[in-house]
Amino acid sequence: MVDTMPSYIGRSVVRREDNRLLKGAGTFVGDMKLEGMVHVAIVRSQQAHARINSVDLEAARNADGVVLALAGAELKDVLPPISGMQVAAPKGWRDGMDPHIEIPDQTLVPYDKLRYVGEPYALVVAGDRYMAEDAAELIEGDFEPLPPVANAEVALDAEALVHDHLPGNIAATLHAKKGDGEAALATAPHRLKRRYFHHRYAAMPMECRGVVAEYDSRTDSITVWSSTQVVHWVRREVANALGMPEDRVRVVAPDVGGGFGGKGHVYPEDILIAYLAKRLGRPVKWLEDRHEHLLNAAHSRDNLFDIEVGYDDDGRISVVKNYFLVDSGAYSPVGAAIAGNSIAHFMGPYDIPHYEADCKVMMTNRTPNAPYRGAGRPEVAFAMERSIDLIANELGLDPAEVRFRNMIQPEQMPYAVGLPYRDGVMIEYDSGDYPEALRKALDGIGGLDAFRARQKEALADGRYLGLGLGCYVEGTGIGPFEGATVKIDSSGKVMVATGACPQGQGHETAFAQVAADIWNVDIDDVVVTLADTSHVTMGYGTIASRSAVTASGAIKDSSDKVKEKVFAIAANVLEASESDLELRGGSVGVIGVPEMSMTLKEVARAALPGWIHQRPEGIEAGLEGTAYYEPPTVTWAYAANAAILEIDAQTGVVKIENYVEVHDAGTLINPGIADGQVKGGLVQGIGGGLFEELSYDEHGQLMTGSFMDYLLPTASDVPPINVIHTETPSPRNSFGFKGLGEGGAIAPPVVIANAVCDALKSFGAEINSTPVRAEQILNILDAGVAAAE
Amino acid sequence: MGVIAVAGLTRITGWVFDVVSELQKRANPVKPPLLDILAPSSLAEALSLLSEHGDAAMPLAGGQSLVPLLNFRLSRPDILVDLNRIANLAYIKDVGDQIAIGAMTRERAIEESDLVRQVSPLLQEATTQIAHLPIRSRGTIGGSLANADPAAEYPAVVLALECEIVVQSVRGERRIKAADFFEDILTTALAPDELLTEITVPKAPVGSGSAFVEIARRHGDYALAGVAAQITFANGAPTDVRLAVCGAGTTASRLTVAEEIIQRYGVGAEAIKAASDAAAASVDPMSDLHASADYRRRLAGVMTSQAVEKAAQRAGVRS
Structure with missing residues (x-):
C-alpha cells in the first residue's frame, strides 16, 4: 500500500458510471419491470383553455385490459394540489425584491377547467400500455372553449383569466432597485431603449420523464422510482398527498438520461402514479413519450424585455432599467425563482451604479414554465449583451472595447452588486478577473485585430463574417442546504451518500474524488450512493448548478464528524496523541512513524459497539456521520464567449466557424467532466439560438409537438468549440469550488445574434429576438440591398 | 400561415397537414x-x-x-x-442502357452501389442526402416513392431522370412514367391493390453532368427546397436539360421554364440567373413553421442555380 494518495481533485478520472452507461447496462425508469405491473396512459387537453363540462369514462372502463379509468372529478377530494410552489423566500430577498406573489396551486388532474394543451384530465390504467392507449382513445370529454390567453403580452389586458383569482393574469411582481435609476437616466448623455424577446424552448433531455411506484401493504410503505432531479422534494409531496410519514416513502431516481432543470420540480404524475400504486395494490408505471414531453414537461425562457440604458460618450453605462414579463404558462412550478434570477443577473460582469428592475410573472394558456439550464440568465444576458453591442454601434466603438470599459476590475473583488440573491444574502461577486476572461476569449478566436482585418477583406469579396461576444456571471452552489451521510463499516470502505441527484453529469465519480481526497484513500475504496431518499434523511437535489459546491460541503462536514471518532479511536489503539495522527492511504498513522498505523478497516472494527470495542471513554460506537451543509451564499462562476460566424448571402444560413468560451468555475474537481458539461451547455445554447423553438398559434395551440418541428441540434450542427478553463478558487468554501452545470447554455443565443449583427453591420442589422433564423437574415440583406438601390 | 396543429402536431411528413381528418x-x-x-x-x-x-x-x-x-x-x-x-425485391441490376432497382432496395445499398455511382451519379448523390444513416439503412427506394412526400429527394430524382416505375397487382403489371406517378401530397397513381416493385433508371448519357443540392434547417431534415439537375452537353452546349424540384409544392415537379432557359442560353452566369428566377417564379410552396412560402421560393431558385452550376462543372463545361 502506498503511504499517501495523490490528490484526485483536479484530475480527469474516468467516469465510473460510464462502465454501465456506455454498455447499455444502465437502468432507467423505462427499464423497470415489476411483477404484476400495470401501465398508465394519460389523456391530455387538446385545447388551450376550456371549461370541463363532463368526461365520459364508460367506454374506456369497458375496454379490454382496463383496470381503472378516472377523471379529475374523482380525485378532487382525494388528492391535494401541488402547493407551496414558491420556493422558500428568505427575508433578505423579500426586503430587496418587494415581491407580491400569488403562485396558483396546480391541481393534479383538473376537474373544472383546462389551462394548456397537454394538461391531463383523465387517465387509464391497463394491463399494458397499448391497451391503456386504446382505452384512452375512447374517453370523450365535453368541453366548452374559453378565450385563450395566448401569451404574456396580451395576458395583462385579456378579459379571460387563466386563474379566476388572479386579476390581470399576474402571478407575481418583483421590483428591485440599486441607486437612483430615474435620475441617472435623466442625466445620462445617451439613452438606448429597446425591446428584446427571448423565445420559449425547453430542456429536452434524451430520456423523457417516467415514474414507477410500488406499494407494500405489510409495512404500509411506498417506493417511487422517478426520473427526477429532486428525490427528496418528490418524497415530501407524495407523503403529503397520500397522508403517509415521509419515512414510509422512498423515492429513488435510477439512471436519469438528462434533466437540465426540466426534471427539477415535482410534477403531478410523480404523485398520481404513487397514488395509483397504493390504491390498486399493484406496481404502476407511466412513461412519458416524446409527444407528451413536448406538450407537458416544463418549457422555459419566453421573456419579453423593455430596456432603457443610460451611457456616456465613452460607452460607460451609468444606468439600466429592466422591465420584463415572464410568460410562465398556466402554472409556475418554482414560483418567481426564474424572475428573481433574471433581476439579479442582469448587470453581469459590469460595474453599473444605477439599476431598476420591474418584473411581472404572467399566467397564460401555455405549458408551465420552469427553470432550464441557465434559468433566467440566458434571457437577461441576451438583453444586456445586445445592449452593449448597440451602444458600441452608436458610438462607433468596438463591442469588445465597450465591454472592457464597463467591466468590474479584479481589484474591485469582492464586488457588492447592491441586490439580494435568492438566498436572501446581498450579492457579492466573490472572485475572478472578468476582463482577463474576455481577453483570453478574443485570443482564442485568433485576436480581435486579426479578425477585424480578415472581416474587412472578406467583406470586400462579398462575404459576411461576424464576431459575437457574450459575457455573464452566474450565482452557483445555492442553498438552502445539502445533506450527506458518511460511514465506514467493517469493510473499511468509505461510504458516501448525498441528496444530489445526477442526470448523467458524473456525480458518482466526482464525489468519489472529493471523498477520496478528504479521506486520503484510494478512489476505489469510496462507495457513492445518490438520488435515494433511504440513504440520506434530508436532501435537496441537483438543480441550479449547486451539487459540486453543496454536496461536497456536506460530504466534508459529515466526514469531519466521522474523522473525529477515527482519530480518537486510533489514538486510543495506537497509544498516541490525536494531534500526532494523520490519514495516509487508507490508514491512520503516527506522523513520521510509518510502522505505527492502523487501517480504516481496523478502526471501524475498533469502533463497533459491544464487549470488544476499543473506543476511548466518551466516544460513541460506529463510524457514521450526517451533516447538512448550509452554504453562506452562492459562489460566482463567470465566462466570456467569442464566436466567429459566416453568413451565406444567398440563403441567409449561418455557419459558426469557431466558438470559444473562457469559463471559470473555481477549482475543478474533474476537468474532463467540467469540459463536457460546458460544451453540452453550449450546444443547448446554440440549439436555442438557431433551432429550438416551442411555437404557439394565436389560439394557444402548440405547433411543435414532435421532433419533426422542434429542432434539436444534432452532431452535424455543432461547430468547433473550444472551452478554455480558468480556475479562480471561490473563497466561500474550503475546496474553492463553484458550480458549472448551467453556464454553457447562457451565452450562445446572444453571441449568435451579436455575431450576425456584426457581420451585417453595413446593413444596419438589429436582431433583438431569438431564435435567429436564416430567413430573417436574408430579409435584412434584401432590405439593405433595396435601400442601396 | 396556413398551418393547422392538432394537439401540438402540425405534420408527420415533410409537409404540413392541410386538413384535420x-x-x-x-x-x-x-x-x-x-x-x-x-x-x-x-x-x-x-x-x-x-x-x-x-x-x-x-x-x-x-x-x-x-x-x-x-x-x-x-x-x-x-x-x-x-x-x-420477400427475398427478390431488393436488387440493383444492369440492364443495357438502364439499371433496374428493386423496390425493397435499401437507400443505403443504393448509396454504396458502385454501379449506381458509375451510371447514375445523380441518384447516388441524392441518396446521400436522405435523412440520416440509420434511416437510409432501413428506408427503401420503393417506400419513399410510394409515400410521395413532396419534400423527399427520390421523387425529384426520378422525375429528372425520367425513370419508369413498375407496379404490379393480381391484375398484372403496369409501367408508369415518373411524370405520371405523383398526383398530390402523399398521393400517387398506385391503386390500393398495386405494389411498386421496381424502378428503371436510364443511365446517364456520355457528356452529361448532374447534381443534387438541397437546403434544410438542419442536416438530414426534409428539404426546404432541393433541386436535381441532369444536363447533357454537346460541344459545351446543353442538349438535354432536366431539372426537378422538391419541397416547393404539393409534389416534386420539373422546372420546365428553367430547363428551357438553360437549353436555349447555356450555362453562363446570366442564363443561370434567369433560370434560377424562373424556377423561383414557377414553384408554389407553402408556409410552415420553418420557412415562409417566399423563402422557400427563393431557396428553390438558389438551389436551381447551384445545381446547374455543379452539373455543368462536373460535365467539364464550367470551371
Missing part, C-alpha cells in the same frame, strides 16, 4: 393501434393479400414514414403487409 381528432398517442401484420414470403402472395384486403391493408417497406404515422395513430390500417421477407 377524422384520425387527427384523437389524443395522438404514440403507440400503434391494434393491427394484424401479414408477412408474405413471395411477391405473388403479397399481391394477393393486397387484392384481398384492398383499402384495409397497407404495405410496409422500410417503415421510416409509416411507423411514425402508425405510432401517432394518424394511419390506421387493419392490416400491414410486411414486404421485408
